[in-house]
Amino acid sequence: MRLALAVSSVVAALLTSTLYPATVHTVGQGESIAEALLRARPGDTVYLTGREYHENLVVNVPITLTGDELPLIRGGYQGNVIHVTAPGTVLKGLHISEAGTRLTKDMACVLVEADGVTVKDSMVTEALHGIYVKAGNSVQIVGNHIEGRLDLIEADRGNGIHLWNSSNNRVHRNEIFNVRDGIYFSFAHSTRITENRIHNARYGLHYMYSNNNSFIHNRFESNVAGAALMYSEDIVFERNVFARCRGFRAYGILLQSISRAEARSNLVLDNSRGIFMNNSDSCRFENNDVVDNDLAIQLNGGCDDNLFVRNNFINNLSELLLDVSDRETKWADDAGGNHWSHYKGYDLDRDGIGDVPFDIQNVFQVVESQVPEVRFYLLSPAAEVLQAAERALPILNLGDARDPKPLMQAVVNKEVPWQQASSSRFSPSPLWAVFFLALALLPTTALLRLGTQKR
């Protein structure tokens, strides 16, 4: 029904544009866009040649609003900057800035309340919400740069893109940062999110009550959580990078009350916690690389029938934290389990699968699950000795989390987007290198030379 509405409205927009020959209304510097909008017929183009406009616009005729070199439209921190109510409107190549600051009124730089709207190649700055889609279907948001306000505290910021009660939207190739949530979904179904880059936000993606969604080939970096999936069903995500989420409540991927999520070929790199699941069921993690996290996976209560296969768990400080005993999670299928860099077993029959099952929690992690303070002894010789003793004399029951078919070799999967993550954000400093070289050599030569000269 909703889809039909969306299609019909787009068709209507197309029809009107063929009935009337399209005109281009030019709006120069110092002229009013609102006046041009009054004159515009459906299908017309309003073309901005000026540099800067101070206006809060309502677009109620389906037109194309565009201009030279990102003309700046400033809302003066009042209400919405551009409010689109006409289906099929196109906003292209604009710089939209200064939305109002009242979150309770849902103020946004672009508020879309129509179907088939396109926002592309634009810049959105000083945003509360960047682009707010309120019950609009088949909206395209492509190639935009959305920047939130650093001067507001996180709780007062809005979301980069906010989708409410809308379906079949497409969000492609945007860069979003300094906002509360990068893209927020609430009752937003069948949305396709591709090739976006979201960083320095609270949650990169935040799904609430939104089903049948997918996000593919995005990059989430330095957020509180890369993607937070909550109270939703049937979400597929592939080839994303979740990197460098660091902090007490930081997660690469967070699943809360999710059914049937499917994760394939993602890279979960360098987070405080890689994957967190609470009260989620029937999720499938396959062919992901989970690397360099403080904790690879945390499974809390209420998780049932989840499957982890052919993932690489490499160089994580700890593999698994459970708050209750867990027998329901499956760590292998018929073809085999996962690759764990902490696995110390052997493979005598050379079939690529370790002959000894892998207890995912080592003795230190089991104790740590019960007494968190034990973690202060992490990486201490005592902890290492404890683990070595447990391996030599396995007398403790290390819980039920066990990979019965650990893979000896890491799974090679070219789909995992490593090339996106390897761009290092660090800058080498030769000056400090020289300093350390001096620090190393001066005392040593002093020690060596000392006493050799005659006094």
Next chain:
Amino acid sequence: MKSAVLIIGWQEVVLHRRNRWVISFSVLFAGLTLLVAYFGMITSGYAGFQDFTRTSASIINLGGFLIPLFALLLGVFSFLTHREYLEILVTQPVSRTRVLLGKYLGLLFTVVGASALGFGLPGVIIALTIGTEGIFSYLAVILYSCLLAVVFTGLSVLISLLARRRQVALGIALGVWVFFELLYGVLMLATTLYLSPNILKTTLLVGLLGNPIDISRVLSLLQVGGPHLFGPAGATLMKLTGSTTLASLYGLAGLMVWVVCPLAAAIFVFRRQDL
């Protein structure tokens, strides 16, 4: 005129310069830390800050292993192998406190100087891979490890004075090393089996202060990986102390107690001792 403390300290350093153990330790320590840094930072295909944390953690552990051992052994050798030298020193018109302080400073300079190679070379690699972002954390790691050298030099002086005989002193020194290195941690982990959870939290937290090696390791990791490296336990620590800086200050205060007490005890013993 130089003060007597410095002259005695200087002589001590010259004495150890001729000791093959010092240069052996220096080369061994540097070789190991360099290997750790090379494999941790360069061949791992450096991708995340975790590599830095892990490398630092390995260097912290290496330092935590070797520096206390070296400091303990060197102190015992210095006092009990060159006993006649000590006796001559004491006959000079210099107070015993100064003699002891001089020898202590000389030992300290030797231990720290011999560790410099092992800390400096990985620093070069870190500076060349991640630059300033990691440098200050790494400097803190060096500082905490050097404080460990200070603590155990003091302990070694005290042990040498109390034991008097070389074999006994060596035995005690090794015992002290094993205790702080391993037994203490194992005992702390063992308490989790017996104590109730409420007492356990404080026991484990306060217990950290009872072992200078633990203090230095936790402070270093706090600096390098941040408090969230410790998960919920880190959150508890932040709640108790307020911030990473304050937590580090508490830890440093604890280390200072470990620096001052053995030295004060050694001076107290030495002044009353009949050689």
